Amino acid sequence: IRPLPPAPLVLLWGLAEVALEPYTQAAASLRGSAAPAAVSLLPQLAILQFANGRFPAAERTLAEAFELAEAGGVDNVLAQCWSLRAKIAALHGDSDEVLESADRVLALARPRRAHAVMASAHWHLGFHALSLGDPETAYLRLRTLAQPGHDARHPTYARLAAVDLVEAAVRVGRHDEAAGYYDEVRDWALRSRADWAVAAAYTCRALLSPDDRADRYFQRALAIRRTRHDLNQVRIRLLYGKWLRRARRRADAAEQLRTAAESFEGMGAAQWALLARQELELTGRRAAPVAAHGETSVLTAQEQRVARLAAQGLTNREIGTELFLSPRTVGHHLSRVFGKLGLSGRADLVDVDFDNGMRIVRPR
Numbered sequence: 001i002r003p004l005p006p007a008p009l010v011l012l013w014g015l016a017e018v019a020l021e022p023y024t025q026a027a028a029s030l031r032g033s034a035a036p037a038a039v040s041l042l043p044q045l046a047i048l049q050f051a052n053g054r055f056p057a058a059e060r061t062l063a064e065a066f067e068l069a070e071a072g073g074v075d076n077v078l079a080q081c082w083s084l085r086a087k088i089a090a091l092h093g094d095s096d097e098v099l100e101s102a103d104r105v106l107a108l109a110r111p112r113r114a115h116a117v118m119a120s121a122h123w124h125l126g127f128h129a130l131s132l133g134d135p136e137t138a139y140l141r142l143r144t145l146a147q148p149g150h151d152a153r154h155p156t157y158a159r160l161a162a163v164d165l166v167e168a169a170v171r172v173g174r175h176d177e178a179a180g181y182y183d184e185v186r187d188w189a190l191r192s193r194a195d196w197a198v199a200a201a202y203t204c205r206a207l208l209s210p211d212d213r214a215d216r217y218f219q220r221a222l223a224i225r226r227t228r229h230d231l232n233q234v235r236i237r238l239l240y241g242k243w244l245r246r247a248r249r250r251a252d253a254a255e256q257l258r259t260a261a262e263s264f265e266g267m268g269a270a271q272w273a274l275l276a277r278q279e280l281e282l283t284g285r286r287a288a289p290v291a292a293h294g295e296t297s298v299l300t301a302q303e304q305r306v307a308r309l310a311a312q313g314l315t316n317r318e319i320g321t322e323l324f325l326s327p328r329t330v331g332h333h334l335s336r337v338f339g340k341l342g343l344s345g346r347a348d349l350v351d352v353d354f355d356n357g358m359r360i361v362r363p364r
Helices: 007-012 016-030 036-051 055-072 075-092 095-112 115-131 135-146 155-160 162-171 175-192 195-208 211-223 231-246 250-267 270-282 301-311 316-323 327-341 346-351
Strands: none
Touching: 007 016, 007 036, 007 155, 016 036, 036 055, 036 075, 055 075, 055 301, 075 095, 075 115, 075 270, 075 301, 095 115, 095 327, 115 135, 115 155, 115 162, 115 270, 135 155, 135 162, 135 175, 155 162, 155 175, 162 175, 162 195, 162 231, 175 195, 195 211, 195 231, 211 231, 231 250, 231 270, 250 270, 301 316, 301 327, 301 346, 316 327, 327 346
């Protein structure tokens, strides 16, 4: 098998969609092997699956990668696994897991001076802070990607995180720095012509533009062909909807914000969906009702894993060992599981049919 490029470079060049099949085939041919190539390929495949909106597949691949990297003591691959775990947790809005995973990334990557992996951890922490409405923390985390001399400085990640960087910088009043980040992604868009980069450049330009010009740049960003599972495009819709609301174009804002909220919910991005719905309510429009039993009735993949193991009688410590989590984080997951499923405690988990919609098969 010919060597495949690292997944972040594939994303940078806008080739995530076309590269998914070669990576999937390579992983299939190596599956069951403990060879270094098999271990190192899996996190790369998971990154591409995530980028293509195949979130359950990404989590399954990540679990397999964790198992092989831990068994083989391959710390650099383990750091990549923790980084993707932080990204997925950031999407779900799980603060405890984001922080724990990022700490593990940095502990593994710093001694090896693995700048790319450190950069990825800082990006995920900044992305999560934005979802919590904390632009100051987001800015401090994200600026390290472009900060000379910092261990997390990395041009690839600074470009990939351009929209997050510019949004955070603008929101804390660092407009000159934001303009510099925009210049970087604009130049990359001109060089690569990658769809994501062109859309990102237009979005950054919109965030930096006076109100009479921002609208055209947001529209150009959304006109770039993207898949419906594209997280970046949904982020742009949220930013555009917020701008439209401030411009008092409430009907237009509601359209963008409702679409963003529904897309975030489909991705399991609960905190981002909440932000979109809060903005939607400020337009005076009602949010569409969430699917049966409400959005909180659906467990994330990690919550399902924790719940299944708890139903088998494992303690929090034993579950943590199995899933590479602290007992405290396992406890937080179980608390959310009980709330979402309406259970009174751990003993009720034996009544849950995990394979058929989380139905309670023997109600207490």
